Amino acid sequence: MRNITLFIFVLFLVVDIGCSRLITSRNTSDSDLVSDGLNDVYDQSPYLLLNPITSTVACEPMYGFLPCAPNIWGHLFLIVVYQYLLYLGDCYVSNGSELMFSVLGPGIFGASAFQILGVLPQVILSLASGVLGSKETAQAQVADGLGMLTGSTVFLLTLLWGTCVVVGNVDLLEDLTSFDTKATKRLRVLESCVTTDLQTTITARIMILSTIPFIIAQLPYALGFSGGRIATLIALIVSFTFLFIYCFYQVFQPWIQNRRLEYLMHKFVEDILLQKLFTRGGKPNETMIKALFQKIDKNTDAYITSRELKGLILGIQFQEVGLNEEDFVKMVVKEFDCSGDHLIDEKEFVRGISKWISDTKASNDKKTRRTWKLDNDSDEETEEEQDLLLKNTNKNVQLPKNNPFWSYVKAASLLVLGTCILLLLASPLTSTVVNLSSAANIPSIYISFILVPVVVNYRRAIAAISSILQRREQSASLTLSEIYSAAFMNNIVGMFTTLGTMYARGLEWNFSAEVLVVLMVCLVMGLCTSICKTFPLWTCLIAYMLYPLSLMLIYVLTNIYGWA
Template identity: 45%
Template sequence: MAENTKSLFFFLSTLLLLAGQSQGRIISKISSPTSFSESGLISNGIDNVEKQNSYISLNTLVSSSKSPPLTNNSKAEETCEQTYGFLPCTSTAMGNLFLIFVYGYLMFTAASFLSNGSELLLEILGPGIIGGLFLPVLGALPDALLIVVSGLSGSTEVAQSQVLVGMGLLAGSTVMLLTVLWGSCVIIGKWDIEDSRAKDSKDTRGLSLTESGVSTDIWTSYAARIMAVSIIPFVIVQLPAIFHTNSGRRLAVLVSLIVAVTLLVSYCVFQIFQPWIQERKMAYAKHKHVIAGLLKHMHGLDRFLTDDGEPDEEVIRKLFKTIDENGDAYLSDLELRALIIGIRFDEIDLNKEDAVKKLLRDFDTSGDSQVDEKEFIEGISKWLKEAKRSVTSANSSTPRASNLVTAFHRQTKEEHDLLGNQGDDAEEGADKPKFTSYKAVGMLLLGTAIAAAFADPLVDAVDNFSTATSIPSFFISFIALPLATNSSEAVSALIFASRKKQRTASLTFSEIYGAVTMNNILCLSVFLSLVYVRQLTWDFSAEVLVILIVCVVMGLFGSFRTTFPLWTCSIAFLLYPFSLALVYVLDYVFGWS
């Protein structure tokens, strides 16, 4: 009975907290007693009061037992406007900080749905119009929605104030991707540099600033150059400020908007006719399935993981001797081919020769076209750790050693089935891509709905937190909002970089440059549209300068270098606090804003 009473009390308390506003007697705002006789009302002694909040609230506890009386010009509590009429709001700093965390997590969830749904759709339909036109736009959708709602609210004065949130997100996303994430990928993905090139999977020189780092291919340099070109609209919109003239500012916004939209269309068309980023992702999915298939086969031969999930070198050594039929202490391509045939890769229609090449590329670190015992042990151990990391990331928990390989094989088999190009004879998998396509579309719709629903309350929470703490909303959105909208992309990039391969490093940095490019053209197009349609004042010189500096510095790095020693990450990391400090000095010391 006591439990039922507690439950009922909790329910009624919650209902009371969630209840909407109510009204009792009306306190008239009549300035003089003589007015009562004219209106036919009888005064109760309370009149000439300011409009107060319609919600009942507890006064803040103070040390004194008596609170000072309210005057006509003061309010008991700052009011806030509930988004959609029911979402919570507050005027306190800690309350808004909590709301930023909650709404930010929802935006992170939306970004994750959009990212995962886009990848599923890409694997099913392949590169082309979907991969080149539709998916890049979806990747930048959460940022674009936040920018839209930041400039649509209220009057022109309110929009001019809240649009700083959108500019903070635009600048913060670009700076975070090219500084914090870029530098982290260099550290996580580093390996030894020999003859000006990083050697795949060879990491013996620790944190050497000059003898360790990452290498990328020439296509990644092209992606960096495209990113550098995408800053042209920022330069155009700043031309009136550069020449110290107030005339032509609105024209500059319009011209910059046209150029940004043109660059956006051109970039999407380029992705359609040059879909090398999407093709690289698909090829990597196949490569990962080779790893999973071999591990699954070895799991049937013997147990090769210790109880704590670490590779058992003794068992792996026995496996090597089993495969080495001629006993020469080396695995030739013929012996590897026999191993591949035994794995039954026919179920996914994977080319045997291609699988052997992938094995040699991963295992043969000496380059002699054969695998010795040490290389085999190191390669298998690396694959096991990769499987553990992948399965743990997907399941949010670490499986037991005995189930690890099976889980990894099942996960990668599902990923490979999503490619949709197994061949005409793969009739058994025909229904699965169809089901997965529905799943992908559902994830995209759900992600879009969540982002659209909670973008506005997130912007309001940032603006209210800025008011409560007197911290400019630009700095709050610069630091906090990119964490919500880009975290999923950042985690994916770090996982790819950790594989310590030129191929995966190239994909990682290409994705970073591509994300910045979409920020610079799509999100800027949305921002410029708001400024032009709402007739807002373009007063963001310091913020634009920060974007230009970071994009130019990192764009030059990526355009003319394919090897990045470890010392380059220090430049990237330093650019982040430098950007914040520069905006503060220019806006609040030199008065640019």
């Protein structure tokens, strides 16, 4: 059977007559080919011609290797990926600058470079939006960059500010008793508030000044005058002057760094040290305080020196708030040392710790009682945790103290790596936003105003909310001050880079809608917080409503009135 099948197959091959043709494209010259002579026999062309490719490439990869997308969902996916990578770059830059700050301490770096590095992502995105491409492309991308800067300021002063007020008031709910009626509870909740200090109002007033460059750049177009390029140059000079004065002021009047130092001391007291030294009744546990004194006193000379005190407190991550550990140790010794001999004996230690406990208990009594009841289930467990704290702090201190060179290397490496990531992905993100807006027929201002600021300020928002969770006047003052300072730096540095790019490339200023939104939010929030120290819970509604109002204002001005 197998042989018969093979025979029939061979027979078909012999009987049938076949021919072949050369496969080529239509662009190939016929003079280069030789005919097989069968075109006259079978009335066919001797060549099998392929139709040329008529479809065009839908997208062109950035830098030749980054991916691109031809549709809306692809653009959305790329924006998410680029945003996440930019977030990682921002984290590297922030960690590097904070580590460098922790090594160098307050001063010129803390007043200038540390704060400028805090807005580095916004600066790079703003620069990348107008440096590359043609003049028309740069004009469109600068609009997206300014939209991102505007969105960041609005996000900080509306959504983040309102959330901080809500979180700072939550703890007051614990004062309500079961005997209170629903109406009474509702009234007491509405009457709860967040209280700040005088320096917070000063910071808010400084933040208002950051709107002056916006006004200068917009003034000729608002009045219908010519000379927009001159106004751009003047606004650029004013932005640089404000930035220089702000940094210069912080060098010689470093009250912000001093507030951070004071904040860190109380943060350390409440979160790390005092948790182990409360009794179940919320009073100082002198037995545990004396036991802690013995553990710190390594040479058993009945005194604690500054060097021994570092073994306890240097495990705290000082770079999170940008402080030098030496300053913190000096403040603790100054507060504890009543005799003035730069040594702390047992009585001074017990007295100082007890004072800290009393101050903390008075400011947040119910919160501390609840926390310490959970953390002090037994004295034995507390002592074991204290031993672990001491071991961990000693381990954490060794590297930066004995090897400061490697701290500089690590900080510089993080800064370089984060900056490279931001520089590499800033322009692709801006281009992807423009492509998405074109594909979805949505103005790119909404994408850059909403999506980009949330990712860029995500890390700052988490830090602010975590800080104000302490629910004290001091933490609330520092948190809101940081928000105002971030808005100031975002406005000034962002305008400086944007105006510099526009002036260098000869671009036009046509951002009236964005300017009006920034002025509205900064003036409303700045004036309210510069004259008030107490913010009831209902004030968060004002901040929250300003965000959708800003979006609505941009839509009305751009789509209905045709503002640029």
